[in-house]
Amino acid sequence: MLAAMPPSPSIRPLGSAPPLRDRGDACPGALRLHAAADGLLARVRVPAGDLTVRQALALADAAEQLGDGFLSLTSRGNVELRGLPDGCAGRLAGLLDDAGLLPSARHERIRNILASPLAGLDRHTPADVRWWARRLDALLCASESATALSGRFLFVLDDGRGDVAALGGDVSLVAERGGADDGTDGGGGTALLRVGDDPAALRIAAPDAPRAALAAAEAFLTAAEASGSGAWRVRELPEEHALTARDVAGALRATGIAATHVPDGPGAFTATAGPTTGPRGATARADSSAPGVVEGPDGRHALSVLAPLGRLSAAQWRLLTTTAARHGCGELRLTPWRGVVLPGLPAAEAAGRLAALSAAGLITDPSSPWHRLGACTGRPGCAKSRTDVRADLARAVAAGAPVPAGSTAAAPGAPVYWSGCERRCGHPHGTWVDVLATADGYQVSVVRPDASPATQETRPQ
Structure with a gap:
């Protein structure tokens, strides 16, 4: 049976009107806990995904002593703790603070910094953008104005291979020509800065990248206030208040940062399948997500x-x-x-x-049937879900059909994500196969960056 996939709030078709926000976002944090169906939930921001062993052990202690004994990893490289009891907030905050995971209580939800995980670790891209991440995090935590950012606002730092540049950043930086290769002061070379989906970019000196990212975020806050839209993210700004690279160039000049406008967006900002070539011209590892x-x-x-x-x-x-x-x-x-x-x-x-x-049960082989498979929490953890999505997916994997049988939605190499409702929490970016639970079973479609889900086949449960 064929069925049309309706647009949803979480997947907005290109060109449709952005939402009007009349309140702050409700994103959970380490101090602002969310009441889920399975208990309280804490989301601990881990800028660039970097953890020391001591910090990692503190998270394990929190999961075992306060939560359900598990840790969940998010699509932004953060950690969630679930099943937390009422009244645990103070003890949790103490555990995290002692481990250095809460450098600023007022800024903890806005420390959303995603960086290339393999930066400096393989033979393809010597640049290490970890210095950018550490410096940007320090600048955010010291900024009074940054506290107005939404918990959903995202900084993306790409080492030049293009593996994270297309993951939906509000402010994205891509290293080029050496980038941040010495790990101390940002190194030499240049970087490309982009805001939202503007195809243009700004070329800046690599050591200026962290300050430029903060200035771009502050320019967004100015545009959001002027628009009266309450926008949480760059893409939500009304068209007449859209933030562009040229707008940000003015903000950079005001802070003493020189920038050159690059009208044609670099290829690193476009999601690709297979090997990619970053601005340096070095061919990246075919799939940075592969174990x-x-x-x-x-x-x-x-x-x-x-x-x-x-x-x-x-x-x-x-x-x-x-x-x-x-x-x-x-x-x-x-x-x-x-x-x-x-x-x-x-x-x-x-x-x-x-x-x-x-x-120990971890995925270490790219040929694993679990590679490129994801799912939202589903029941019983989420009351909004129509079904126990993870159990349904486990049965589908055991049957050799992680994409429902008879579907025409298969997109070679694309991740497959199962969702219990139209919010599609935690769904991938770029092109992905959407398996959505409906009242009549699972509906499958391909989601592409420039379109709403296509009409595809439906397979009842």
């Missing part, structure tokens, strides 16, 4: 693993932290593909450590 061993330029390797449906038990999480502490460099990097990267392992140990993580 496995990442060969580094210095004889050290990194391990990249994925969590099935983004969910990790505290035991799995502790195994990752132990591996990072004993065999790696003592760091973990969370990825927007709901995975974890462990840098700094000796080459001789990488394969054995990866096998141990696989035995």
Whole structure:
């Protein structure tokens, strides 16, 4: 049976009117907890996905002592704790603060900084944008005006390979010609800055990138106030108040940052399938989200693993932290593909450590049926969901059909995401296969960056 997929609030067709916001966003944080059907939920921002072993262990303690014993990874490289009891807020805040995960109570929800997880770890892109992330986070936490940003406003920092540049940033930076390669002061070279979906960009000096990102965010706040729309994100600004690269160039000049207008948007801001070529001209790894061993330029390797449906038990999480502490460099990097990267392992140990993580139930092989599969929380955790989406997906995987049988929606290489309602919480960016629970079963369509879901087949449950 064929059925039309109606546009939803979470997937707005190109050219439709942006929403009018008459209140602040309700995004949960580490201090603002959300009441879900399975208890309170906390979302801990982890800028650039960077965690020390000590911080990771604090999150495991919080999950075990206060939550349901699991940690959920988000599409922005953050961590969610679920099943928290009433009255736990003070104790949770203390655990996180002691680990250095709450540098500013007033800014904790706006520390949404996504960075290329493999920056500086493989042989393709030597630039390390982690310095940008650390500096930008410090600037955000020191900014009074930044407290007005929505918890949904997103900064994206790409090392030049184009793996995260197309993931829906409100302010996006792409390193070029060396970028931030020395990890201390932003390095040499230049960077490209983009706001929202404006196809144009601004070329700036790489050391200016963090300050430029903050200035662009402040320019958005000015435009949002002038519009009276209450916009939470750049894409929500009314057309007459749209923020463009030229507008941001003026804001940069006011702060002493030189910028050159680049009218034709760089390819790194466009989602691609397969190998990509960043502004430096270096061919990137074919799929930065793929799990496995990442060969580094210095004889050290990194391990990249994925969590099935983004969910990790505290035991799995502790195994990752132990591996990072004993065999790696003592760091973990969370990825927007709901995975974890462990840098700094000796080459001789990488394969054995990866096998141990696989035995613990983590996804370590790109051929796994769980690779590129995602789902919202569904029932019983979410009262708005029509069904237990994750259980339905598990049955579909066991049957060898993660995309419902008979569907014409398959898009080769695209992620598949199952949702329990039209909000589609946590859905991917770019092109993806949308499996939506309806009153009549699951409806399947392909979502593309420039269109609402297409008319596709429906398969009842």
